């Protein structure tokens with residue numbers, strides 16, 4: 001459930017098709033995921049999962065897989 | 080000890096020297112124009128002290144498009160904020176250098192801002208970020224500092240008018256929480272402070288910290304110095320803590336922020352040297368001269384050692400009362416164009432503040 005939710009957030013924030021949101025999707029690897037979009041993405045994740053990420057989390061969130069890993073720290077489950 | 084202000088002189092200079100020597104070699108191998116310039120000036124490339132590391136004048140980036148990566152590897156282009164009609168510098172970043180730049184900004188600011196992201200007010204307009212691949216100094220600064228904030232609010236409308244209603248609503252929503260403010264010195268003065276005075280409203284940012292940079296040139300004309308600026312912002316906007324920073328797009332990684340004593344500090348990845356503006360020889364601490372900046376970051380372009388056009392004074396090293404290590408210094412402003420050409424002795428007259 002949360003996986004689909006996170007996929008949707010990525011798709012909307014980066015304005016890409018949800019089928020492209022896979023674990024291997026990495027920051028700066030597509031023009032849509034640049035530093036400006038990254039801010040929007042982080043804001044949307046915080047709103048929808050009701051979490052507050054640290055500065056280090058924002059920098060570490062360099063792929064879709066990594067995003068799941070970081071959110072797991074905040075007790076959001078992706079199994 | 081607080082990283083990145085933890086290394087003392089000997090250890091820091093040894094580490095930095097190794098990295099700078101490696102960068103000189105890297106750029107010799109990867110940037111034709113850089114190689115040609117160094118060879119032409121007979122510069123020694125592998126050196127034993129920081130003072131001997133070959134440097135380029137910062138203006139060179141206005142004349143040449145220097146990079147040590149291929150066109151395909153460019154992910155970001157930074158441009159300096161020249162006035163209209165002036166040539167701008169173009170700085171090319173690849174993924175590695177761009178990521179390193181963001182990380183180091185966080186490290187440099189963490190001792191002041193902590194790791195929790197604060198509700199953030201950007202004292203600028205959102206339109207500076209319109210172009211997504213090429214960033215002005217202003218855009219790059221805003222993007223970098225945005226990592227420390229959440230719920231970003233841009234206080235200026237596109238026409239540079241102050242969004243007072245929005246600002247008051249933001250402060251109400253986050254009342255009682257620590258607020259981060261970021262902006263450029265002149266923009267804050269002209270479009271925020273003056274506007275608040277003109278419209279005769281009272282704003283109180285509460286528990287708040289402002290980080291600002293970009294130079295004092297225009298404020299000097301109005302005889303506003305740093306302590307006046309800080310005092311007036313406290314009085315009119317209730318901003319409790321203010322830290323200025325010194326940096327330039329031409330050298331990523333060189334971001335020098337004011338400590339609690341109001342001195343700019345060099346972190347472990349960057350350093351400064353003060354040179355006589357006429358002979359270019361390094362001069363002792365306490366004397367004013369041209370600032371040379373060194374940074375271990377610039378790998379995608381040959382900007383690891385640059386002579387700026389700014390005048391500054393080193394006040395000491397490793398013994399600032401704030402507890403941070405490294406050199407601490409102040410910047411007096413841009414060197415007058417006439418002084419660059421002529422041979423005035425103004426700059427050899429010892430400490431001038």
Ligand SMILES: [Zn+2]
Pocket residue numbers: 338339340341342344399400401402403407
């Ligand atoms: Zn200090």
